[in-house]
Amino acid sequence: MNSYHNKKIKISIENLCKNYDDVEVLKDINIKVYEGEFVSILGPSGCGKSTIFNIVANLTSYSSGSLNIDGKLSYMYQKDLLLPYKTIIDNVSLPIILKKEKKKKAHEVVKPYFEIFGLSGYEYKYPKELSGGMKQRANFLRTFMNSNDIMLLDEPFGALDSITKTSMQKWLLDVKKKVNSTILLITHDIDEAIMLSDRVYVLSKRPAVVKKEFFIDRSQDNEYSSDDISKLKKEILELL
Numbered sequence: 001m002n003s004y005h006n007k008k009i010k011i012s013i014e015n016l017c018k019n020y021d022d023v024e025v026l027k028d029i030n031i032k033v034y035e036g037e038f039v040s041i042l043g044p045s046g047c048g049k050s051t052i053f054n055i056v057a058n059l060t061s062y063s064s065g066s067l068n069i070d071g072k073l074s075y076m077y078q079k080d081l082l083l084p085y086k087t088i089i090d091n092v093s094l095p096i097i098l099k100k101e102k103k104k105k106a107h108e109v110v111k112p113y114f115e116i117f118g119l120s121g122y123e124y125k126y127p128k129e130l131s132g133g134m135k136q137r138a139n140f141l142r143t144f145m146n147s148n149d150i151m152l153l154d155e156p157f158g159a160l161d162s163i164t165k166t167s168m169q170k171w172l173l174d175v176k177k178k179v180n181s182t183i184l185l186i187t188h189d190i191d192e193a194i195m196l197s198d199r200v201y202v203l204s205k206r207p208a209v210v211k212k213e214f215f216i217d218r219s220q221d222n223e224y225s226s227d228d229i230s231k232l233k234k235e236i237l238e239l240l
């Protein structure tokens, strides 16, 4: 796509292969993520999606291929990892406190984001007082405070009920408009990938190969009809 030509590549994965002993998990994966893009990796359960993230985050080695990251990464897991004995503001401030900043200063830094992230009024509550959706907002904000440059989101809404999930997807789109982070998301939910992404990589069953890359035009003058969306979903479904 022409509009991509002058954009910075934030993540470049080339011919990536990964085996766990004699189990082949990833086979010649090629993925590029450009600055400010929202890209999803869609694939069946167990195909190797989290393995790709763990490789990108340098938590797992790869067998062959190459990987280039231009920027600072943060990684949000599906599981809510908020510390139960700390307030939301303390939880969200953790990445800053870990960088040796004083708590008071860290609170000052994070406070303005509570409004943007729809968390106003929850600053001094404890995780157990929040709904699943609100907890994931806080989890996302903490990830964002760690790095807002490149964010890896591993099924962030996977554990939520479908109504909460839909409202969280709308919330994430809204937040994405306000911040210009580069986001790479893992999901096995076709609707979620279509709703959120600029591009979707569809992976096969294990060993994962990229079956196809879909571009989704999110510009304001483009509106997909429900018919277009159904066709797209069908096409993706046939690949999985």
Ligand SMILES: Nc1ncnc2c1ncn2[C@@H]1O[C@H](COP(=O)(O)OP(=O)(O)OP(=O)(O)O)[C@@H](O)[C@H]1O
Binding pocket: 020, 023, 025, 043, 044, 045, 046, 047, 048, 049, 050, 051, 052, 188, 206
């Ligand atoms: N440390 C490991 N050692 C051996 N095999 C592993 C290891 N981690 C993952 N695997 C295997 O690699 C395959 C891919 O796992 P991975 O978690 O990357 O898939 P996934 O697509 O993220 O799955 P899900 O959608 O269920 O989260 C699975 O078959 C898994 O059992």
